[in-house]
Amino acid sequence: MTQIDVSRFGRVAVIYGGTSAEREVSLESGQAVLDALNAAGVDAIGIDLAEGLSVLLEASFDRAFIALHGRGGEDGCLQGALELIGKPYTGSGVMASAIAMDKITTKQIWKAKGLPTPTFMSCPSDAAVETVLKNVGVPAMVKPAREGSSIGMSRVDRAEDLPVALASARDFDxxxxxxxFVSGREFTVAILGERALPVIGLSTPHRFFDYEAKYKAEDTRYRIPSGLDESLEKEIQSLSLAAYQAIGCEGWGRVDLMLDAQNQPWLLEVNTIPGMTSHSLVPMAAKSVGIDFQALVLEILEQSL
Ligand SMILES: Nc1ncnc2c1ncn2[C@@H]1O[C@H](COP(=O)(O)OP(=O)(O)O)[C@@H](O)[C@H]1O
Ligand SMILES: [Mg+2]
Incomplete structure (x- = not known):
């Protein structure tokens, strides 16, 4: 049970749902957050952004807990709208949200700051397959720049599969x-405030951590503690925090990365509004250090004060 004075939060609008490809996940995250806030005695209401911005403008609330994933909610647009109406909100601001949504811009910043991220190229629709093969080669991951949940993404092992992969990514962005492609082990690191939580190891028999593996498969494995030795665990935590701060993220988030056979880490992306369902990764990391779901939600909300 929480000891904190929840009246300081005033009325909290949990904004969720929306219209992005990740709507379903967001409905679940938002409901879980709303339930936790209500159980903690917070005056909280839910707003499904799919109903349009006018619903938000007409609602009466003091601060927002944003539980939207993907475009329109995680990308700075909603953050900008809340800035304009003077309502504080959870998580990263306009610019960091917009940058983090865009995997290309994120990687350009990491590269410029000397943080390790796999070789990449931004691929215009008229890019020749030969150029992609020359600059990046195979195996490769092909991704829409601004999606999440592995949507529109493919792993390409053979050059001849590249055109189809490019076309399916382009359907989304x-x-x-x-x-x-980094062959090795996958990890994710939750960030809460200024600290990196324990590293979570992920494994799946799928060719990569795809939508099925994330939300449906029974054979996805999560390891916490990660099983890494202490120095590597610490190195990955501090690299993840540096990667998050390099983008200007605030409040909370989650950094995804790979570790190759030489134990060299490679940063993939930062999520500014990661999943917040009862079985999501940030709650899992928080739980491992004694922060239950309700305490986690309140700690994220406190960052907006
Ligand atoms: N360069 C890469 N090498 C190996 N696997 C990758 C690479 N990029 C992405 N993946 C796999 O694809 C998944 C989704 O990629 P990610 O960049 O995290 O995008 P999303 O926003 O969809 O989560 C990762 O969790 C990982 O399993
Ligand atoms: Mg990811």
């Missing part, structure tokens, strides 16, 4: 990223 005109900007497509081709990135060198």
């Amino acid at each position: 005109g900007d497509v990223l081709v990135e060198a």
